[in-house]
Amino acid sequence: MPQFIVRQSLIIGFTAGAFVLGFDLGATAAMLASAAAVWIAMIGQMMVLNRRLAGHIEPGPKAYDFRGWLAISLPILMVEGFYLLLSYTDVLVLQQFRSF
Amino acid sequence: MVVIDAQSATAPPAGVIARLRAMLGGSAEASVTTRLAGTIFIIRVISAALAYVSQILLARWIGGSDYGVYVYVWTWVLLLGSMMDFGISASAQKIIPEYRTGGEHALLRGFLSGSRWMTFVVSAAASALLAGVVKSLSPWIDANAVLPLYIGCITLPAFVVANTQDGIARSHDWMRLG
Numbered sequence: 001m002p003q004f005i006v007r008q009s010l011i012i013g014f015t016a017g018a019f020v021l022g023f024d025l026g027a028t029a030a031m032l033a034s035a036a037a038v039w040i041a042m043i044g045q046m047m048v049l050n051r052r053l054a055g056h057i058e059p060g061p062k063a064y065d066f067r068g069w070l071a072i073s074l075p076i077l078m079v080e081g082f083y084l085l086l087s088y089t090d091v092l093v094l095q096q097f098r099s100f
Numbered sequence: 101m102v103v104i105d106a107q108s109a110t111a112p113p114a115g116v117i118a119r120l121r122a123m124l125g126g127s128a129e130a131s132v133t134t135r136l137a138g139t140i141f142i143i144r145v146i147s148a149a150l151a152y153v154s155q156i157l158l159a160r161w162i163g164g165s166d167y168g169v170y171v172y173v174w175t176w177v178l179l180l181g182s183m184m185d186f187g188i189s190a191s192a193q194k195i196i197p198e199y200r201t202g203g204e205h206a207l208l209r210g211f212l213s214g215s216r217w218m219t220f221v222v223s224a225a226a227s228a229l230l231a232g233v234v235k236s237l238s239p240w241i242d243a244n245a246v247l248p249l250y251i252g253c254i255t256l257p258a259f260v261v262a263n264t265q266d267g268i269a270r271s272h273d274w275m276r277l278g
Contacts, residue, residue, distance in 0.1 A: 027162060039255075062210040
């Protein structure tokens with residue numbers, strides 16, 4: 001299952017469980033549920049991915065071309081980064097104007 | 101594009117089910133692409149529905165003010181987490197096929213493990229730094245947001261590695277993994 005779905009389901013599941021058990025839910029509890037969900041989803045994805053990759057490529061020597069990877073990735077990062085900034089800055093700036 | 105258009109223009113009008121089957125069931129490149137796109141579309145719809153429902157539920161359960169803090173912290177996680185993989189999750193879809201078709205198996209194996217280790221180490225270090233920033237700025241941050249921000253820092257490395265793995269899975273057409 002894709003990360004989006006696993007993550008969201010786990011977050012809802014954890015918070016619903018805490019809610020049913022009668023815990024006083026707050027931002028901290030919700031973030032704890034999210035952190036656990038993200039880590040669990042990532043580790044599950046890693047196990048499935050590693051198993052599939054093992055069937056896809058035989059074990060052997062490894063070579064790393066960090067410089068080459070970054071040369072391809074960094075221009076993409078620039079494009080993605082500005083797009084992300086564009087879409088998220090409103091929420092981050094809005095926090096500065098909220099009344100307490 | 102031209103080929104597909106020409107085909108659909110000349111093909112006799114068949115039943116909808118037969119057309120769907122031809123679109124989704126075949127092994128030709130076009131039907132594989134259609135199937136992948138269909139899978140992604142379904143995933144997108146489900147995750148949008150889930151996000152919508154979870155927003156309502158969470159806002160009701162944790163209250164307006166705390167939900168604002170939660171969204172604020174998640175926005176930081178999404179913004180920084182999506183940038184901290186240096187775009188590797190996107191470029192994996194260029195690098196992996198390139199290594200595969202070039203028969204460079206050592207480099208391919210290196211990328212499959214090295215990309216994840218690199219993004220994990222860098223994002224873990226960056227998260228530790230960010231936690232330090234939160235600590236030093238804590239007099240000026242809303243007191244209710246400080247602890248959630250720390251937890252956000254803990255979330256970041258896993259989020260970044262998951263992003264990188266998404267990229268690796270997508271490069272293999274394993275859409276249900278990424």
